[in-house]
Amino acid sequence: MKLLLIEDEKELLASIMSYLKDESYLIDNASTYREAEDKINIYEYDCAIVDITLPGGSGLDLISRWKNNKSNTGIIIISAKNSLDDKLTGLDLGADDYLTKPFHLAELNSRIKSVLRRRLHNGSSLLQFNELSIDTDKREVFVNNCSVSLTKKEFDILMYLATNKGKVLTREAIAEHIWGDNSSSYDSLDFVYTHIKNLRKKLSDYGAGDYIKSIYGIGYKFNLL
Amino acid sequence: MKLITKISFRYSVILLFILILFSGIIYFAVLHFINKETKEQLCHTRDEVMLNIKQGNIISFPPFILVEKQDLQHTGKNNILQDTLIQKPGSREDEEYRQLTSFVNIKGQYYKIITRASLVEKDDLAETIGWISSAILIILLFSLVIITQRTTNKVLKPFYDNLKTLEQYSIKSGKVLQLRDSDIDEFKNMNISMVRLSDRAQKEYKSLKEFSENASHEIQTPLAVIKSKLDLLIQKESLDEETIQGIQILYHNVDKLSKITKSLLLMAKIENNEFMEVTDIDLRTELTRQLANLSELVLSKNIQLKTEFNDGLVLKANENLFQILISNLLSNAVKHNIVGGRINIIITDRCLTLENTGCEPSTDPGKLFKRFGKVNTNGDSNGLGLAIVKEICNLYGYKIDYSYKDNTHTIKLDFNI
Numbered sequence: 001m002k003l004l005l006i007e008d009e010k011e012l013l014a015s016i017m018s019y020l021k022d023e024s025y026l027i028d029n030a031s032t033y034r035e036a037e038d039k040i041n042i043y044e045y046d047c048a049i050v051d052i053t054l055p056g057g058s059g060l061d062l063i064s065r066w067k068n069n070k071s072n073t074g075i076i077i078i079s080a081k082n083s084l085d086d087k088l089t090g091l092d093l094g095a096d097d098y099l100t101k102p103f104h105l106a107e108l109n110s111r112i113k114s115v116l117r118r119r120l121h122n123g124s125s126l127l128q129f130n131e132l133s134i135d136t137d138k139r140e141v142f143v144n145n146c147s148v149s150l151t152k153k154e155f156d157i158l159m160y161l162a163t164n165k166g167k168v169l170t171r172e173a174i175a176e177h178i179w180g181d182n183s184s185s186y187d188s189l190d191f192v193y194t195h196i197k198n199l200r201k202k203l204s205d206y207g208a209g210d211y212i213k214s215i216y217g218i219g220y221k222f223n224l225l
Numbered sequence: 226m227k228l229i230t231k232i233s234f235r236y237s238v239i240l241l242f243i244l245i246l247f248s249g250i251i252y253f254a255v256l257h258f259i260n261k262e263t264k265e266q267l268c269h270t271r272d273e274v275m276l277n278i279k280q281g282n283i284i285s286f287p288p289f290i291l292v293e294k295q296d297l298q299h300t301g302k303n304n305i306l307q308d309t310l311i312q313k314p315g316s317r318e319d320e321e322y323r324q325l326t327s328f329v330n331i332k333g334q335y336y337k338i339i340t341r342a343s344l345v346e347k348d349d350l351a352e353t354i355g356w357i358s359s360a361i362l363i364i365l366l367f368s369l370v371i372i373t374q375r376t377t378n379k380v381l382k383p384f385y386d387n388l389k390t391l392e393q394y395s396i397k398s399g400k401v402l403q404l405r406d407s408d409i410d411e412f413k414n415m416n417i418s419m420v421r422l423s424d425r426a427q428k429e430y431k432s433l434k435e436f437s438e439n440a441s442h443e444i445q446t447p448l449a450v451i452k453s454k455l456d457l458l459i460q461k462e463s464l465d466e467e468t469i470q471g472i473q474i475l476y477h478n479v480d481k482l483s484k485i486t487k488s489l490l491l492m493a494k495i496e497n498n499e500f501m502e503v504t505d506i507d508l509r510t511e512l513t514r515q516l517a518n519l520s521e522l523v524l525s526k527n528i529q530l531k532t533e534f535n536d537g538l539v540l541k542a543n544e545n546l547f548q549i550l551i552s553n554l555l556s557n558a559v560k561h562n563i564v565g566g567r568i569n570i571i572i573t574d575r576c577l578t579l580e581n582t583g584c585e586p587s588t589d590p591g592k593l594f595k596r597f598g599k600v601n602t603n604g605d606s607n608g609l610g611l612a613i614v615k616e617i618c619n620l621y622g623y624k625i626d627y628s629y630k631d632n633t634h635t636i637k638l639d640f641n642i
Contacts, residue, residue: 019453081442101448104456167460172476
């Protein structure tokens with residue numbers, strides 16, 4: 001998998017690279033419009049993360065360039081502008097997703113994976129973790145080939161944790177992922193706890209390993225034993 | 226007081242003084258002239274009488290002419306001019322006369338000759354002059370009123386039109402100020418200054434707006450850096466409790482800061498009318514959809530939810546803004562509720578009423594819709610939710626009212642349709 005990360009804020013770039021290094025990606029980066037332009041002309045990428053405001057030009061122009069070249073690159077816009085216009089323009093141009101700063105790295109990772117799945121895994125949408133398998137298309141979960149019935153939110157939480165395998169996720173990040181920007185109140189943190197409790201119980205009832213770890217004071221981590 | 230009234234008033238006062246002054250001058254001038262004439266006339270009559278005496282005719286015509294023979298030569302003042310009162314014949318009224326008393330010697334005989342002329346009564350004179358002056362004053366004032374009324378309407382029309390334009394003008398509109406021309410220099414100059422002022426204000430407003438928008442955007446990137454670094458920090462194993470607590474607080478405040486700037490940006494955008502697209506929105510559907518999102522929260526607080534959606538209501542508004550409006554109101558109703566409380570949502574006619582139980586607001590409810598006008602210090606709220614609601618209501622001309630009674634907060638939204 002080849003990723004291109006276009007972001008002019010060096011520290012954010014470094015954070016994203018560091019977070020994604022455990023995933024088996026090949027990551028290229030660019031911090032100016034020119035640099036990005038050059039790389040796009042030479043290489044083919046599976047997914048690109050594009051900041052809109054770049055020194056030397058707009059990320060939106062880069063997206064049109066990709067689309068004009070009939071490139072199959074999945075594109076995620078990351079922008080400081082929470083502007084509907086930009087979002088619509090970006091998506092109209094052919095971007096797959098739009099993420100507003102500031103975001104959780106886990107959220108970005110989850111969006112990247114989702115874009116890659118949609119773009120590349122033609123047909124195969126099964127994530128396998130030992131006896132636990134998740135069908136991302138049909139939104140079904142199996143333990144030892146037995147279907148586990150999960151609520152929508154339980155499934156979403158499991159997916160979120162599984163796509164960020166081996167990473168600690170805060171309860172806030174999970175709440176934001178499930179309920180969106182507006183509902184990260186103290187109450188929703190309790191719901192995260194309740195949903196995860198139910199999720200763990202359901203999985204263990206079907207004989208799955210206890211893959212969801214509580215990290216004291218912070219959140220949760222999906223880890224194969 | 227209107228400018229023209231003030232000017233007219235001053236003019237009238239000055240006019241009054243001028244007329245009084247001139248009435249006085251005329252009075253004394255006339256009096257002086259009459260006195261002079263009378264004296265001449267009296268002297269002339271005396272000379273006639275003397276001429277007659279020389280010819281042997283002693284004329285007497287009381288009370289106008291009196292001639293007395295004198296035995297002795299008169300010593301002292303001669304030709305004495307004085308005023309005297311003499312009773313009219315057949316009347317009790319006294320009349321004022323001026324008399325000239327002369328002592329003369331004609332052919333060795335001494336005579337005392339008194340000639341009299343009846344005087345114009347001073348009172349009558351003053352009265353007449355007074356009446357004439359008053360008549361002039363009244364005519365002048367009357368014409369002044371008519372002239373000012375006629376010209377005011379004509380001359381001041383552009384001024385009043387411009388005043389109306391100014392009252393309705395908003396810098397936010399982004400339009401150039403259009404004022405009516407006038408052929409009066411003062412108004413012309415004022416128009417020029419006004420247009421310049423509005424241009425300048427508009428430019429300053431625009432740059433301020435751009436600044437706040439840019440500032441809101443620029444804040445998001447450093448926040449993204451902080452958040453990403455925190456995300457990496459928590460991946461570390463063996464963090465002690467103090468560090469974890471610190472990280473949590475950092476996360477929370479990063480989110481808070483990010484939300485404040487986003488809310489401010491949203492309000493700026495509403496003010497700038499950046500949400501032009503309008504669709505039909507069914508209030509019932511929107512409420513039902515959003516309540517479903519909140520159902521967990523409502524359940525967890527054990528809140529009794531009652532809805533009365535008898536009347537459907539379809540509104541024309543921007544979908545995003547309307548969602549924000551409803552979402553802010555509903556989440557407030559849940560957030561500021563008590564465990565085991567109630568929420569009643571009623572749609573009637575053209576109003577939406579939201580009632581929820583909750584603690585008494587600790588600050589002035591009037592500040593509720595102001596930015597950062599938090600009522601209760603709830604760590605979760607940034608005090609902008611209702612300000613945004615108010616902004617959206619202003620945009621669409623909705624009327625919003627808040628009241629608190631019997632532990633119940635009531636928000637009534639009148640859609641004015």
